[in-house]
Amino acid sequence: MKRMILQGGIPVIEVKNVTKKFGRKEVLKGVSFTAEKGQITCLIGINGVGKTTIMQAIMSLIPINSGEIFIDGSKLTKDSYEKIIFIPDTITMPPQMRIGDAFAFMDDFYQSWNQKRAEELLEFFKLEETERISELSKGNTAKVNMLLGLALDVDYLLMDEPFSGIDIFSREEIANVFTSHLIEDRGVIITTHEINDIEHLIDKVVLIDNGVVLKEFNVEEVREKEGKSVIDVLREVYES
Amino acid sequence: MNRYLKLVNFEFNRFFKLYVVLVIVTIIMQIIAVIVESRRYMQEAENVIYGEMMSKADFIKNYEAFTMQRIVQSNWFYWSIAFCAVILLIYVFFIWYRDWLGKNSFIYRLLMLPTARLNLYFAKATAILIFVFGLVALQLFLFSIETQLVKWMIPAEFRVDLPMSEYIRFNYLSIILPSSIFDFFIFYGIGIIAVFIMFTAILFERCYRLKGIIFGISYGLVSFGFFLMPLLINTFVLKNYFFPLELFVMEVIVCIIILLGAIWIGNYLLKYKIRV
């Protein structure tokens, strides 16, 4: 993975002290971290800790109680959606739609939609444009879901649990996508509660527990300086 | 603007299949109305003329000639209109809720479109408006068909062919198809404001869920109260100080304020308070 350091504005997503309450329950109690363009940042934590909530907050899909979120130095606007995309764990197209219609929809609304890449990816995943989304298997749904995000020429990709509930072969295909040139140059934030599949892919880890960031570290640095793997670090943190 | 139009087209296409069903059901119900009422009339005529031995001329004088008024006042006809109204009213709500339903949360996609979120609001409202005007146009078309059908089913001496303005005049149809263009803008204007208020109330619920229902209903009541305010103040506090024309102007201003309020609040909720 290349590291991109641009001159002038630093291309980074900054989450600063974000709190979020659902009713009386305070889910995020002051979360702060950064995710840089050109890196794959992984949010790790147990189920329900608030990883999805953080992503939704970054995308302005839910309101936050306090704190600030900056994308490339400024707050999210409607034009930001050409630069940053969120791939949740469910597909975001009406079930009756065919894949081809979904492409047409994306093409219609997003200038950053790359139809050619979408068709290539579709071929790569061995799927047809005439298939209906409601008729796809779980694995294929996940692939199409990801495809809809990857076919956009965006700077940042947010993926929520891209591997959950997917069979192992589909998982391999998706992991291949990660390592291919599709992800290069972009900033990626993914969430997962299973670190095993992707440990070798990620650049940065943000460990979240009990509504706050317990530890934020760079994977390569830790491996070189302390000789530890990601799992080692996690175990350390949890045991203390 | 471009994305707004695309959204309008998208919303339109989503409902189109159901819309076609609505149109077909309306056509069928109204044709049934014509057939039922015409047959009933001719049967009655037959009974009286041959059964009671009244002459044709006397029958027409005593029992009134057949006009489109009978059809317009019949049950089948009335329910065809009521059916459309109910379906569209339900869709005013469903057009929003359908985006949140089910596993495929399309609302994510809509909220993440690179367009002002207010465009979602306007696009849905525009689609509803197009559906309503489409049905109005359908009704105009159906009237000419029904008039022709009546001509085939009832002999000329038994019927009077009234122009549309006559058989619409004194019933609920004069609200849907007013004879004055000014009235047209007033009635449909109020309808549009009502739709916007419902939209904003729905957004209250979507932002605050259970609490939101209370907010939404309260908001609706406040808007309605605001609408009544000039009339109530004039009658009870000011003892009819203002003349009807002055009241009318005040009401128009109040309505514009309510409309802008609905849009502003809706926009605020969509941008800052909405949750998926």
Added chain:
Amino acid sequence: MDWKLFIKIQNQGLMGGARMKKYLKILVVLIITVIMIGTHNIRTSFASQTMPEYVIKKISGDEKELQDLIIYGEYNVGNIYHSFKILNGKTINLNHESIIRKITELPSQFEMIMEEHKNFLRKKVLIPENFFEDKTWLAYAEYQLENSFNGMTNRNEFLIEVLNKETDETVAFEVAIPDSENYYVININDVQLMNGRLKVLTNNYRGDGSEEAHLYVFDIKEKKLIRDNVILKNSEEIENGKWTSFSINNNSPSLKPSEYALILLQSVQEEMNENTKEVETKILASEFYVYNFEKEVLEKVNTGEQGVVEKASLHNSTLFLQNQIDSRLEVVPYDIETGTWHEKLLFNVPQTSGNTDNDHIHTDPFITVLNGKIYIIHAIDDGYSIFIGDLSNGQSLYEGKIVAKNKKINRHDDKTYFRLIESKS
């Protein structure tokens, strides 16, 4: 040529075409909607052009008689019925009048006052019978029922307000009336102001079904009620469809000053016509009274010689009794001041020949008496004749012919029916 580029351009063209296809449905619906609503609008405005222009051609007399005269009527041909009014040479289609206009329109007598003394009219019930206007004064009387919707008062009271138009000073006060509990309705029929006294002519209904005509006299300076005269009583009960009622000032209220008021006591019998199955009211007897406001005296008019009189109207100090006999309209003037009957005025007004299959309303002549003049409109060969006569001498003031011009539909069975004449001024 690069094959790949060529295919790419072709694909984009196809994409463009495919893109257009998904707009097909909405465009079709929009076009059909616009066409249907557009043609509907054109058709209805065309229909209003099928209504002719009415032109009144002078045959004799003074055209000024027609100035500010509003003639209401209905035009009917085949299936088309159009309500219209003719004013100062213009024909105005009333069919497309907005509901808002109907709600916000005020009686025409108030137009001038609206312009000059708008604030005086506020908070008042704007009906002519409650008002009085002359050169100097503008006066208003209203009877407030306890707990009425407006709830201005807690008791049954008269509200009086008088404006001096020259000094712009107003006097306003409320006065309760004696035995207000006895009456459940008090209707004001006329208001007159003279010598600092406001005189209000009412008809009151008692709980037992009887009716009384009252004159209430208020002193403006003292701000109180100084007299309550019971002018006329009618205690006959309703029985078998037969009843007696008051009709004050011929039900055409005015805010102009008047020396007299006309009170008609009529007993009518309601009967069911066996043939038409309609209820008809037959006039059994009429008693005419004239009330002198200044002297506060009621005088019965002896109409014995005149037979059963159908209608009467008052102008200044003359009472006009109307009777239609065959093809003649007889109008007998009665001079109130001298108490004498004048010569009968006869006007030729052809009655219908008893056609029962034609809509008889449309072929009856239209007659009305307004401000001491008689207006008669009846159908003739190629139009309608309009006659305006001076009732003081039976002379013709204006004779003309109403002709429908620019008829879009040339049918000979079209009819025009005139139903009301009002004076704008």
